[in-house]
Amino acid sequence: MQIGIAERLGALLGGSGTAQVAPADLPTSRKFMIFAVMAFGQFLALIDIQIVAASLNDVQAGLSAGPDEISWIQTGYLMAELVMIPFSAFLAQALSTRWLFALSAGLFTLSSALCGAAWDIQSMVLFRIVQGFVGGAMVPTVFATGYALFSGPQRAMIPAILGMVSVLAPTLGPTVGGFLTDAVGWRSIFYINIIPGALVTVMSLILIRVDKPNLKMLRQIDYAHLASMAIFLGSLEYVLEEGPRNDWFGDARIAAATWISAVAFGLFLERSLRSGGPIVKLTPFRRPTFAFACVFNLVIGFGLYSSTYLVPVFLGRVRGYNALQIGLTVFIVGITQVASTVIAARLSQTVDPRRIITVGLSLFASALWLASWITPEWGFAAWAAPQMLRGFAVMLCIVPSVGLALGGFAMTELRYASALFNLMRNLGGAIGIAVVNTWLGDATRVQVARLGEAMGRPAAHAPGLVAELTRRMSSRIPDLDHATLTARAELGRVVARYALTTAFNEVFRTMAWVFVCALVLVPFCRPSPQASAPVSPDAH
Numbered sequence: 001m002q003i004g005i006a007e008r009l010g011a012l013l014g015g016s017g018t019a020q021v022a023p024a025d026l027p028t029s030r031k032f033m034i035f036a037v038m039a040f041g042q043f044l045a046l047i048d049i050q051i052v053a054a055s056l057n058d059v060q061a062g063l064s065a066g067p068d069e070i071s072w073i074q075t076g077y078l079m080a081e082l083v084m085i086p087f088s089a090f091l092a093q094a095l096s097t098r099w100l101f102a103l104s105a106g107l108f109t110l111s112s113a114l115c116g117a118a119w120d121i122q123s124m125v126l127f128r129i130v131q132g133f134v135g136g137a138m139v140p141t142v143f144a145t146g147y148a149l150f151s152g153p154q155r156a157m158i159p160a161i162l163g164m165v166s167v168l169a170p171t172l173g174p175t176v177g178g179f180l181t182d183a184v185g186w187r188s189i190f191y192i193n194i195i196p197g198a199l200v201t202v203m204s205l206i207l208i209r210v211d212k213p214n215l216k217m218l219r220q221i222d223y224a225h226l227a228s229m230a231i232f233l234g235s236l237e238y239v240l241e242e243g244p245r246n247d248w249f250g251d252a253r254i255a256a257a258t259w260i261s262a263v264a265f266g267l268f269l270e271r272s273l274r275s276g277g278p279i280v281k282l283t284p285f286r287r288p289t290f291a292f293a294c295v296f297n298l299v300i301g302f303g304l305y306s307s308t309y310l311v312p313v314f315l316g317r318v319r320g321y322n323a324l325q326i327g328l329t330v331f332i333v334g335i336t337q338v339a340s341t342v343i344a345a346r347l348s349q350t351v352d353p354r355r356i357i358t359v360g361l362s363l364f365a366s367a368l369w370l371a372s373w374i375t376p377e378w379g380f381a382a383w384a385a386p387q388m389l390r391g392f393a394v395m396l397c398i399v400p401s402v403g404l405a406l407g408g409f410a411m412t413e414l415r416y417a418s419a420l421f422n423l424m425r426n427l428g429g430a431i432g433i434a435v436v437n438t439w440l441g442d443a444t445r446v447q448v449a450r451l452g453e454a455m456g457r458p459a460a461h462a463p464g465l466v467a468e469l470t471r472r473m474s475s476r477i478p479d480l481d482h483a484t485l486t487a488r489a490e491l492g493r494v495v496a497r498y499a500l501t502t503a504f505n506e507v508f509r510t511m512a513w514v515f516v517c518a519l520v521l522v523p524f525c526r527p528s529p530q531a532s533a534p535v536s537p538d539a540h
Contacts (some may be wrong), residue, residue: 050173053453076133084136159402175327220277301428353400360396
């Protein structure tokens with residue numbers, strides 16, 4: 001009988017015809033090498049989300065792009081990554097973990113090189129979309145593989161290490177990008193991925209052999225399901241990214257994208273439930289604990305990405321810090337994250353995860369509450385306490401939530417659970433950044449109006465301040481009218497700075513209440529009794 005193309009390819013991708021060794025039965029040294037390679041690949045994919053944040057002005061100048069066009073360098077990446085994260089579970093089962101991760105790392109490296117060689121904004125956005133799409137497969141795959149490889153105390157370190165990577169990478173992105181741009185040029189922030197990306201690709205092909213491919217699945221793809229998922233997530237990300245900048249539903253494009261996303265979501269759900277070969281299986285949501293853990297991850301993503309976004313914005317817009325100063329100020333978060341990683345991993349072996357996440361959510365809310373008392377003079381020293389507390393708290397949130405979400409699943413369903421769980425964190429981050437941007441803009445306008453009204457009252461001191469500033473400036477500016485205008489402009493800057501600072505306080509305080517409200521769900525989350533059981537490989 002003639003061997004079919006799928007069978008031949010399956011033999012090639014799966015390696016030799018020897019019996020498949022269960023991932024948990026591999027030698028310990030090999031398991032740690034596999035995990036290290038995959039975790040580093042995840043780090044590359046995550047750091048590239050924010051590595052361009054501090055370099056957008058340089059990229060804009062280098063590509064002669066407009067202000068509205070340059071934002072798509074990040075928006076395009078995030079849209080494509082959101083689509084790939086849930087799709088990766090299907091691809092891992094069809095191609096095998098080894099080939100999916102190697103292809104993801106290799107294509108990520110190639111697209112990084114193309115981003116560095118981009119000749120205009122259109123080519124840059126296209127290559128960034130490709131980079132985000134192919135790189136997104138590495139993020140959930142490493143979570144599922146880590147749970148398949150390890151059990152017992154070793155498994156407890158998986159969510160701690162990967163949680164630290166998930167938190168550190170976005171934090172380090174702007175710092176690394178700003179430093180490379182100042183030292184070498186903006187193209188270097190993409191070229192720097194080539195050597196480590198190639199290394200991850202080669203090591204993945206050599207080391208990762210934890211399952212076999214099932215190429216027959218590729219012939220059963222429900223393209224309507226795939227298209228509806230891509231349109232739903234892509235449109236949603238577009239709405240969340242562009243909404244704060246374009247008056248939300250007051251803009252016709254935002255309104256249209258919202259309707260398209262809603263319709264696509266309906267079709268996505270219909271195909272998820274009725275399709276014979278669904279791209280994404282929603283069966284993990286049958287477990288209430290998984291559903292609650294996903295809600296926690298949504299809240300964690302909301303707080304993690306929003307706070308990581310807000311602090312640099314404050315330091316840049318209020319304090320006038322450059323990229324390097326911002327990076328040095330926020331880097332302190334990583335120090336406490338490393339310390340709490342070990343603590344969270346050890347506690348997860350002996351303490352009820354609901355107690356750990358209760359402490360984590362409470363400390364995170366406390367950190368946000370401390371940050372709601374900032375003044376325009378806050379710098380490194382003033383930000384140290386709330387940032388250190390936030391860094392310590394986030395690992396106490398992530399580690400137990402990962403354990404609650406992924407514990408007890410068999411390998412096939414574990415992939416889908418990991419993809420959905422990671423999607424929740426990224427969605428939480430996208431929603432969080434959009435929401436806090438809106439809150440910040442609205443609160444700033446309200447504060448400016450209040451201050452303007454207060455300064456316009458007859459008993460206000462504003463006229464006296466303007467007169468005093470004019471008198472001081474008249475020694476340097478002989479023209480009285482010019483000195484008066486300069487004094488008023490200076491007072492306006494001070495008022496705007498104070499109004500913006502007060503708006504930041506309101507946003508941080510509101511975010512703290514979001515975490516307090518999430519505590520209500522903790523008692524309903526029951527840990528799986530099989531959470532520490534080893535995960536069996538797929539039966540193909």
